Amino acid sequence: MNPIFIDIKEFPQRMQEYKDLKGMDFLRELIGMDWGEEGLGVIYILENSDTHENLEIAIKTTDREHPTLPTVCHLWSVAELYEREVYDFFGIHFTDHPDMRRLFLRNDWVGYPLRKDYDESEAINPVRMESEITEDVQREYEIKEEAELKKINAQTNRISGDQYVINIGPQHPATHGVLRFRLALEGEEIRKIDIHCGYIHRGIEKMSEKLTYPQILGLTDRLDYLSAHQNRHALCMCIEKAMGIEVTDRTQYIRTIMDELQRIDSHLLFLSCAAMDLGAITAFIYGFRDREKILDIFEEVTGGRLIQNYNTIGGVQADITPGFAKKVKEYCEYQKSKIKEYNDVFTNNIITQLRMKGVGRITLDDAISYGCTGGTGRASGWACDVRKRHPYAIYDKVEFKEIIYKRGDCYDRFKVRIDEIKESIHIIEQIIDNIPEGDYKVKTKPIIRIPEGQYTAAVEGSRGEFGVFIESHGEKSPYRIKFRPMGLPLIAAMHKILKGTKIADLIAIGATLDYVIPDIDR
Amino acid sequence: MKKPNIKSIPYEEFKDNETLEALIKEINSERTNVVVGALDDLINWGRSNSMWSLTFATSCCGIEFMSLGAARYDFARFGFEVTRNSPRQADLIMVAGTITHKMAPVLKRLYDQMADPKYVVAVGGCAISGGPFKSSYHVLNGVDKIIPVDVYIPGCPPRPEAILYGMMQLQRKVKIEKFFGGKNHRAKKGEMNNDPIIVTNAPIIDNEKLSKE
Numbered sequence: 004m005n006p007i008f009i010d011i012k013e014f015p016q017r018m019q020e021y022k023d024l025k026g027m028d029f030l031r032e033l034i035g036m037d038w039g040e041e042g043l044g045v046i047y048i049l050e051n052s053d054t055h056e057n058l059e060i061a062i063k064t065t066d067r068e069h070p071t072l073p074t075v076c077h078l079w080s081v082a083e084l085y086e087r088e089v090y091d092f093f094g095i096h097f098t099d100h101p102d103m104r105r106l107f108l109r110n111d112w113v114g115y116p117l118r119k120d121y122d123e124s125e126a127i128n129p130v131r132m133e134s135e136i137t138e139d140v141q142r143e144y145e146i147k148e149e150a151e152l153k154k155i156n157a158q159t160n161r162i163s164g165d166q167y168v169i170n171i172g173p174q175h176p177a178t179h180g181v182l183r184f185r186l187a188l189e190g191e192e193i194r195k196i197d198i199h200c201g202y203i204h205r206g207i208e209k210m211s212e213k214l215t216y217p218q219i220l221g222l223t224d225r226l227d228y229l230s231a232h233q234n235r236h237a238l239c240m241c242i243e244k245a246m247g248i249e250v251t252d253r254t255q256y257i258r259t260i261m262d263e264l265q266r267i268d269s270h271l272l273f274l275s276c277a278a279m280d281l282g283a284i285t286a287f288i289y290g291f292r293d294r295e296k297i298l299d300i301f302e303e304v305t306g307g308r309l310i311q312n313y314n315t316i317g318g319v320q321a322d323i324t325p326g327f328a329k330k331v332k333e334y335c336e337y338q339k340s341k342i343k344e345y346n347d348v349f350t351n352n353i354i355t356q357l358r359m360k361g362v363g364r365i366t367l368d369d370a371i372s373y374g375c376t377g378g379t380g381r382a383s384g385w386a387c388d389v390r391k392r393h394p395y396a397i398y399d400k401v402e403f404k405e406i407i408y409k410r411g412d413c414y415d416r417f418k419v420r421i422d423e424i425k426e427s428i429h430i431i432e433q434i435i436d437n438i439p440e441g442d443y444k445v446k447t448k449p450i451i452r453i454p455e456g457q458y459t460a461a462v463e464g465s466r467g468e469f470g471v472f473i474e475s476h477g478e479k480s481p482y483r484i485k486f487r488p489m490g491l492p493l494i495a496a497m498h499k500i501l502k503g504t505k506i507a508d509l510i511a512i513g514a515t516l517d518y519v520i521p522d523i524d525r
Numbered sequence: 526m527k528k529p530n531i532k533s534i535p536y537e538e539f540k541d542n543e544t545l546e547a548l549i550k551e552i553n554s555e556r557t558n559v560v561v562g563a564l565d566d567l568i569n570w571g572r573s574n575s576m577w578s579l580t581f582a583t584s585c586c587g588i589e590f591m592s593l594g595a596a597r598y599d600f601a602r603f604g605f606e607v608t609r610n611s612p613r614q615a616d617l618i619m620v621a622g623t624i625t626h627k628m629a630p631v632l633k634r635l636y637d638q639m640a641d642p643k644y645v646v647a648v649g650g651c652a653i654s655g656g657p658f659k660s661s662y663h664v665l666n667g668v669d670k671i672i673p674v675d676v677y678i679p680g681c682p683p684r685p686e687a688i689l690y691g692m693m694q695l696q697r698k699v700k701i702e703k704f705f706g707g708k709n710h711r712a713k714k715g716e717m718n719n720d721p722i723i724v725t726n727a728p729i730i731d732n733e734k735l736s737k738e
């Protein structure tokens with residue numbers, strides 16, 4: 004990867020051109036960087052949603068005291084949260100950003116953790132046991148003529164005083180983890196939503212800078228634990244690409260099958276939880292009952308149920324067991340017969356239909372602008388499947404349909420996933436009988452070092468595009484590693500979806516967006 | 526106070542009986558009236574078989590907790606099936622998942638809001654010590670730094686069986702509580718409860734031995 008550096012002055016105009024003239028309407032990644040002496044900066048990866056052509060742009064500033072860069076959030080809506088993340092981690096201000104607050108850390112946090120000169124000592128940032136005060140006011144900055152930063156304490160209220168504010172989370176069963184919403188209501192209608200993340204921010208990216216590559220692998224499983232295989236697949240792929248390792252066909256087949264099983268597993272859990280949130284316990288039990296069958300297969304091959312630690316650099320940890328193919332085939336048969344059951348008890352239920360149809364629509368343009376990949380994007384009609392866009396493993400050799408719906412409401416999002424279960428089974432059935440013989444792992448050097456440079460890889464995770472970016476300086480550990488969260492774009496779009504809907508619909512919308520919080524917070 | 530009994534797992538099969546016995550000894554050091562003692566037993570029997578937990582699943586371990594609630598592991602068999610979303614109605618808090626700096630005050634507050642007697646179960650490496658994220662700048666290295674823990678269930682994530690076993694250890698602890706007269710082993714005011722039960726791996730149950738009993 005070789006990003007083009009653009010001068011700050013030209014930057015806003017050039018970005019506008021890329022979007023308008025070159026059709027770069029999908030902001031794949033926005034990566035904050037600290038290049039030490041050379042300054043702080045941001046790398047943008049843009050994509051044209053029709054031609055799938057990519058473009059890498061970079062921008063930097065040498066001012067470490069008050070780094071300021073122009074915002075792009077008027078071009079790509081998702082940048083609003085991405086830039087807040089960069090501000091949180093690197094202290095870079097984006098001029099004209101409407102809401103420049105920290106995204107993950109507490110607002111009394113001292114320092115910017117992903118900077119190279121950040122002091123991690125406990126004394127500076129102890130565990131603060133007093134509750135955090137929610138800031139409704141943000142500081143605004145203005146560049147004065149002498150290119151010096153002036154701080155004006157503008158009173159931009161997120162939520163103004165006379166609205167009725169209700170707080171949901173961070174510990175609430177309908178948020179699927181530890182997310183916190185502050186909703187401003189008028190009657191039952193949602194006027195504004197303020198999302199607070201970071202309750203499960205584990206600092207994986209910073210930790211990784213001190214770990215060796217094989218050690219980092221272990222952490223990827225715990226990002227989105229329902230796409231453990233795919234996450235790890237992405238990182239392995241990225242490292243293999245960088246080191247020029249060719250994995251065997253057998254590995255590719257095994258990885259593909261495992262990825263698909265994981266996708267089914269995740270979609271079954273999605274179904275269960277969506278049903279549970281809407282009050283249908285039976286479907287919850289059904290989903291979990293069938294999910295256990297996949298977990299049994301995982302356990303037999305990998306030794307783990309939920310977190311498998313299976314992929315490794317150059318292959319997989321252990322060969323598949325002798326009865327694997329038979330078990331998987333049995334499972335596929337079984338699962339196909341069960342989908343009708345879900346539809347009978349849940350999907351075709353009148354209550355489900357009323358609560359989902361026409362609720363929480365995302366238009367195609369919004370889906371792209373917010374970068375909502377995965378089932379959410381496909382429900383809005385966006386063909387965003389990485390398996391089709393940038394095929395990896397053996398996805399270009401198998402035949403499968405990309406499930407696309409048009410309306411983009413909760414019901415479509417739900418249907419996409421049910422149909423994807425069928426598609427995944429279809430993929431598995433094509434390849435399960437002809438897994439080629441060979442090694443399941445190629446030999447690698449005992450110490451993994453990646454040659455200098457920047458590398459990316461992406462896979463289709465269970466709920467969207469999962470990307471990995473590595474900048475290596477030739478060491479045993481990466482200089483910077485960034486994971487593209489699948490869920491952050493989804494919650495960025497929530498703001499748009501929820502405006503004007505009823506508060507009760509929040510549950511259905513949250514459930515069908517299908518985010519996993521540890522993946523958002525990393 | 527007698528040794529607590531759990532149906533279908535013999536007393537000797539449990540690990541860490543010493544901690545329990547020390548507790549019993551401490552309680553028994555004061556005499557109890559027979560009638561009152563029987564009342565205590567009755568209450569403990571009821572309480573230990575209907576442990577309501579506050580759902581506090583922050584990450585991966587929470588999914589295993591959900592599996593526990595579903596068909597295969599079905600913790601309703603032991604009376605744990607009622608999960609509460611409000612701390613005021615819960616008996617115990619299952620800390621399943623990583624606790625970060627931002628979450629720590631929230632967890633503490635939820636714990637403080639629970640009504641006594643209350644228990645804490647730390648599920649998974651993260652809740653016990655920070656687990657794989659021990660060296661992170663934003664992860665609390667063990668929930669016992671902020672709230673007293675009764676049972677530790679290690680694993681990453683622990684298997685559902687291990688969680689069940691941990692819950693049974695908690696049941697045993699509940700069974701030796703004393704409410705009337707004399708002293709209760711639970712923390713004196715302002716004192717942390719320092720005798721947690723450590724669950725190592727679950728014991729292997731000898732089915733033959735069981736069927737004979």
Ligand code: SF4
Binds near residue numbers: 649651657
């Ligand atoms: S102990 Fe392991 S499985 Fe459990 S929350 Fe921590 S990382 Fe996830």
